[in-house]
Each structure stands twice: as C-alpha cells, then as structure tokens.
Amino acid sequence: MKRVVVTGLGMINSVGQDKETAFSAILNGECGIKKIELFDAEKYSVKIAGEIVDFDPTEVMDAKEVKKADRFIQLGIKATQEAMADANFTTEVDKERFGISSASGIGGLPNIEKNSVICHTRGPRRVSPFFIPSSLVNMLGGFISIEHGLKGPNLSCVTACAAGTHAVAEATKTIMLDGADQMLVVGAESAICGAGIGGFAAMKALSTNNENPKESSRPFDADRNGFVMGEGAAALILEEYESAVARGARIYGEIIGFGESGDANHITTPVVDGPLRAMKAAVKMANKKVEGELKIDYVNAHGTSTPANDKNETAAVKELFGGADNCPPMSSIKGQIGHCLGAAGAIEAVVSLMAMRDGKLPPTINHTTEDENCDLDYVTNGVRDAEVNVVMSNSFGFGGTNGVVIFKKI
Numbered sequence: 001m002k003r004v005v006v007t008g009l010g011m012i013n014s015v016g017q018d019k020e021t022a023f024s025a026i027l028n029g030e031c032g033i034k035k036i037e038l039f040d041a042e043k044y045s046v047k048i049a050g051e052i053v054d055f056d057p058t059e060v061m062d063a064k065e066v067k068k069a070d071r072f073i074q075l076g077i078k079a080t081q082e083a084m085a086d087a088n089f090t091t092e093v094d095k096e097r098f099g100i101s102s103a104s105g106i107g108g109l110p111n112i113e114k115n116s117v118i119c120h121t122r123g124p125r126r127v128s129p130f131f132i133p134s135s136l137v138n139m140l141g142g143f144i145s146i147e148h149g150l151k152g153p154n155l156s157c158v159t160a161c162a163a164g165t166h167a168v169a170e171a172t173k174t175i176m177l178d179g180a181d182q183m184l185v186v187g188a189e190s191a192i193c194g195a196g197i198g199g200f201a202a203m204k205a206l207s208t209n210n211e212n213p214k215e216s217s218r219p220f221d222a223d224r225n226g227f228v229m230g231e232g233a234a235a236l237i238l239e240e241y242e243s244a245v246a247r248g249a250r251i252y253g254e255i256i257g258f259g260e261s262g263d264a265n266h267i268t269t270p271v272v273d274g275p276l277r278a279m280k281a282a283v284k285m286a287n288k289k290v291e292g293e294l295k296i297d298y299v300n301a302h303g304t305s306t307p308a309n310d311k312n313e314t315a316a317v318k319e320l321f322g323g324a325d326n327c328p329p330m331s332s333i334k335g336q337i338g339h340c341l342g343a344a345g346a347i348e349a350v351v352s353l354m355a356m357r358d359g360k361l362p363p364t365i366n367h368t369t370e371d372e373n374c375d376l377d378y379v380t381n382g383v384r385d386a387e388v389n390v391v392m393s394n395s396f397g398f399g400g401t402n403g404v405v406i407f408k409k410i
Contacts (some may be wrong), residue, residue: 001176005247005410008087008237008244010079011350014050014230018082023354026336028381029365031214033228033338038110040193041117048213049192049336051228061147068132070108070134072258073143075233077190078142083235090227091247100141101182102381103167104189105342105397107162108135110193137342142186145380146218152180156340160223160397161302163187164234164345168405169258171238181240187346197229203268204258205306215366217305217339220378222371225242227304229340234346236353252353253391254405258287269308271397276316282392283320286406290390293352296328297386298361298407300352300393301378311373313394320395324375329386331379335365345403346396350393361386 009019014032025032033050043048057066057074060081063248112289113133133139138156145154156168164187171183200206205224209216218224244251259281263274287294291297302313321327333351340347355361360383367380388409395403 002178003241004172004175004255005244006236006237006239006255006353007239007244007253008083009252009350009353010082010086010235011347012052012053012075013340015337017052017055018289019350019354022218025349026333026362027360027391029336029363029382031336033213033216035213036192039194040307041111041197044197044201045208046197046206047210048216048228049197050228051192052231053284057213058252059092060192061284068130068244069143070111071190072104072108072188073134075190075231076140076186077144077147078186079235080184080186081234083187083237084148087249093182095149096151097181099149099154099174100145100150100184100186101155101157101167101171102138102141103157103163103342103346104137104140104346105158106189106191106196107137109196111135111190113193113195134263137246140186140345142294144184144186150184155247159401160399161339161341161344162395162397162401162403163342164347165349165393165395165403165405166260167346168236168255168349169260169403172258174254175240176236181243182309184235184236185346186233186235187343189341190231191227191341192231200229207305218303218366219335219364220314220371220374222369223369224305224307224310226304226311227315227334228338229338232337232340232347234343234350236346236349251410254410256289256408257282257406259285259404262403265400267399270312272312272316272319274400274402275313275394275396276319278404279320279392279394280404282326282404290408294390296390296392297388298355298391299330300330300348301332302396303364304393305334314374314376317376317395327376329361329377329379329384331362333362333365345393348393349405352393353407355387356391359385359388384396
C-alpha cells in the first residue's frame, strides 16, 4: 500500500489563532481557560471554558456567508486556510484526486439551540433557512471542499472525542488504497453554549472549579474533578509519499500506524481493553513499517482530567509497554486549552507533529498532587527537550469509540 505523509498543518484554539502561536503557548504552559463570554453562564453550575477570544470570521470568509456557517465551520475554515498555505502547492494538483476527511463531535450545537428556541417561542416560520446546512457536521467538509475546489472523496467522522483521530485514519486509508493522492483532514468543534455546557454539566463530566479557571483542568492529578470544555480546530494535509517528494514538499512526518476499537461496555464509562486494543493495532501496523524494533518516544495522551479516563488510560498504556518503567514520556495539553471534543484528535495530531519537529515535549500543567493510579512520566515540570522520532496520539470517546495514530519522522 502507498505511504502517507503530512505536508501541511493549521491550528486554532484558546491560546493561539495559528499553529506557531498556539504551539508556543502550549509549550510555555499558558492556559486559555477563563470565564465564559460566549453566552451568559451565570445560572450554570459550570461557568468556565477554553474560548477563542477575538476571532473574526469575516477574516476567513465573506461577511455575507458568515450567517450560513456555524462557528465550528468558521474555525475549521481558518485552520484549513493555514494548512493549505503551509503545504505550499506551487504547482497544479488534480482536484479530483484531492479529498477531505472532516470531523466534529457535535457540530453546530449553538445553532441547533438557537433555532430550537426560535421554533418554540416564535414559530416554525421564523426558523432560519440556513439552520440545517449550518449545523450538519459534514458541512464542515462541504464548505471547505467548495472553497478549495476539492472534488475527491468527501468523508466525515462523528465519533465523539475520537472523531479527529478517526478522520486522520480515514484519510490515510483513502490514500493507501489509491482513492486519492492528497487528503485534507480537518477537525473542528465549538459547543460552548447553554445546551453544551448544561448537558455535560448534568452528566457531572465538567470541572466546577469556577473560582480558579486556569487550574481547573488537571490531567492525571489526584485532585482532578472533570474536564473543561474547549473549542478550536486543526487541519492536516496528507499526501502520498512519492507525490510529496516529487513536488519538493516539506514533510512533517509519516503516518505509520493507526488503530481503532470499540469498548462494547458503557455509553460513557471507559474500560482498559478498548483503548489498549486500539493502541496495539496501531503498534502492530507501525512495526511493519520500520526497520528493527519500533521505539515510541512520546505519547500525546487523551488525558481529559476526568477521574475515569486518566486512570484508565494510564493502565492501558502501562499494559501496552509492559509496565510503568518501560513507558515513554506522556503528556496532555488539555490543561492549556481544555477538551475540544471532536477537534481534540486533530489538534493533538498537529501538536504531536510539531513536538517531533522541534524536539520539545509539551507539559502537563496543573499536575501538583500525585495519584497512585496515575504513575507515569507525564512531563509535569515544563517543556522538555527530547529526541523525538516516533509519536503516538490517543483519542477515546463516549460510546466506547477509540482511535490511535502513530507518526514517524522521515
């Protein structure tokens, strides 16, 4: 099968509106979590989130088109424009062989909320004609494919918090099986609204540390008490290796393995077995693509800051590597930007590739109290310089859906 490499990156989240600014802030341990401003959260038990401040959608799309696209689509357009520019296509490519693999966990929830209220209070005739097309998850790929003229496969993943990673895997499969020469992967999410915060809060999934927002997301820390909602988007340009080399593209890394699995256990509570099988599948594939023994230098953890996930992921990683002493360094960036749901896997893939590019491991911030069930090397004392040739990135979602991807430096 064809080799697949990454040649372009783009990212926007609560600590930066481009990949370099955001990555630098993540390395520096800056935190974008603060009091919610996107809606009035005063009556909610949770009043904090990782919002993107001062984002102007008219900078990435025509002002007349803004009302047709929910905020998650606007963020996805922003990240995509950066990734396409980064890939530097100076010569014509066959747009019929250039596809898109998009991802979002929920899609246009703010628009769904808004138009549901309008329908109930003002009647169905007042519902916006743009409501449905602005809210559908696959319209993320729809808007972007139209903007860039991408006529290849147009796919979409809606697998909760694993969606972004699954979108990378789907795009990789498409190129491997000769369904396209290039694939744009884009994951985007913006669910910071009353229904989003209220819904997750009702599940007791969110941190209620409203008085100290910048310390509220605490991956692997003993005092963690839930995740913090984030928003953002990331985009990756995937290409068939020979094509990328022929055009002289800069290559961030090769996708050498991916794994997917289902827990078949509980709609929200994870088990060790599902994530472990996804990691094993990714490692099995990667082992076939390297000479000698595969050595993973860094794990970008799902690391949500929930009691269940962090304990569970730690146990799965320890079993994969044969004990805590054999595990590579691992960290979670959700302390900095919150949990971006369906966009998380795409954002963390970009961060993983940039960590490999620069030889710098991002820190797990707010880790101050050891948990006996979380006993790995979580990179807790600031950014760490390291030789990074192979990176594994984990994403696990509600419904027991798991995705893992492994990148290798070329």
